[in-house]
Amino acid sequence: MGENELFPTSVVGSLPRPEWLIDGIEQHERGELTDSQLISYYDDAVRLAIKEQELTGLDEISDGEQRRFSFLAFVAERISSFRMISATELMTPEARKFVDDMNLPIGIISNPVIVGKINRTAPLVADEITFAKRYTDKKVKAPIIGPFTLLINSWNKVKSGPFYPTPEAAFNDLTRMLREEIMALREAGASFVQLDEPAIGNFVDYRYTRWLMALNQWRATDMEELRKISVELINKTIKGLRGIKVGVHICRGNWPADEAHLSHGGYENMIDEILEMNADQLVLEYATKRAGNFDVFKEHPWEGEVGLGIIDVKNPRIETAQEIVSRVRKASKAFEFDKITLNPDCGFASGRPWPVVSRHVAYAKLRSQTDAAQMLRKMYN
Ligand SMILES: [Zn+2]
Known part of the structure; x- marks a missing residue:
């Protein structure tokens, strides 16, 4: 990856959007900015995100996901088979119980719901990459929604049932859409x-899983069956x-700022699924204490590459390079050091409404990551 063979550095995806972009989006919503004016705002924001990432010394960058409302919602922005529908509109008595138990900020939750036969009517994100590649010689990665996360958020019995009577009935079309996108990204x-x-x-802990199933009125499915479905969908998407x-x-969610809402627990809780995935790289969270330790990968080695999360994207405190180095050295007891890419735990702003740290903090954290990679290369070369 790049000229740095050992400990290449990357990102998981999103960067906090500039204030002026948020203002522009709001002006557009009020009809004070035309579509083409807003696009020029997005273009500027992406060029800035690229430049900032280059200045941090990253080997591989993203477009900062500046154009996406969130890592999930963008599907409905691009593909007409999906429409954003608020959780309030989808609410069921069963789902209502979870809202109270989990203290969910229900007013801001909406999902891209399947409202027609799934067809890749437009690029999901391939045009974002085409644009970004015009402005950088760095490698550009493309985060897209995974098939299982998309399905559990998007198949709703009432809204999607007329087109796909069961979630299973949507497997083929949904994975085909993502495969076509991956080929376009190539x-x-x-x-x-x-x-x-x-x-x-x-x-x-299945908390969020059960909430989504209640909201979307999935039939009572055995959790083991759901786990099998998650691997089946991923392998079907990337096969061949x-x-x-x-x-x-694989992370535990990145919003809202209050971590009490988020899942806690290590990768031992899903290791069987992980080992069955035919992926080239696992992109894992390891900076947050919610993610557990490395023991599971010492017992069950993962042979592929690892995108190792060593930057906490929710804590504004900037990690020192030394701290990052010691995290990586711990990880190297579980993963082969020459297969490790350094990256933050998650995106810095997975959704526009909920950036967690400011732009300058994200920048400083990525600089620390580069410094740590340089120290590690001296140690391991
Ligand atoms: Zn994440």
Whole structure:
């Protein structure tokens, strides 16, 4: 990866959006900015995100996901088979119980719901990569939503039932759409496609899983069956694809700021599924204490690459390079050091409404990551 063979540095995806972009989006919503004016705001924000990432010394960058409302919602922004529907509109008595138990900020939750036969009517993100590649010589990675996280959020019995009577009935069309996108990303010159799968991370305690199933009126499914479905969907999506690296990002969710809402627990809770995934890279959280320790990968080695999360994206305190180095040295007892890429735990702003740290903090954290990589290369070369 790049000229740095050992400990290459990357990101998971999103960067906090500039204030002026948020203002522009709000002006557009009020009809004070035209579509083409807003697009020029987005273009500027992406060029800035690229430049900032280059200045931090990253080997591989993203477009900062500046154009996406969130890592999940963008599907409905691009593909007409999906429509954003608020949780309030989908609410069921069963789901209502979870809202109270989990203290969910229900007013801001909405999901891209399947409202027609799934067809890739437009690029999901391939045009984002084409644009970014015009402004950088760095490798550009493309985070996209993973098939399981998309399905559990998008198949709703009432809204999707007329087109797909069961979630299973949507497997083929949904994975075909993502496969077509991955091939388009390969054409656009992406270095790496990352399937975002926080819904697999939620297997640590199933709280969020059960809430989504209640909201979308899935039939009572055995959790073991659901785990099998998650692996089946990922392997079906990437089967036989050549010429592009594909990874799976498993985290425990990244919003809202209050970590009490988020899942806690280590990768031992989903290790069987992880080992069955035919991915080139696992993109893992390891900076947050919610993610557990490395023991499980010492007992059950993962042979592929690891995108090792060593930056906490929710804590504004900037990690020192020395701290990062010691985290990586601990990890190297579980993963082969020459297969480790350094990255933050997750995106810095997975959704526009909930950036967690400021832009300058994200920048400083990525600088520390680069410094740590340089120290590690001296140690391990
Ligand atoms: Zn994440």
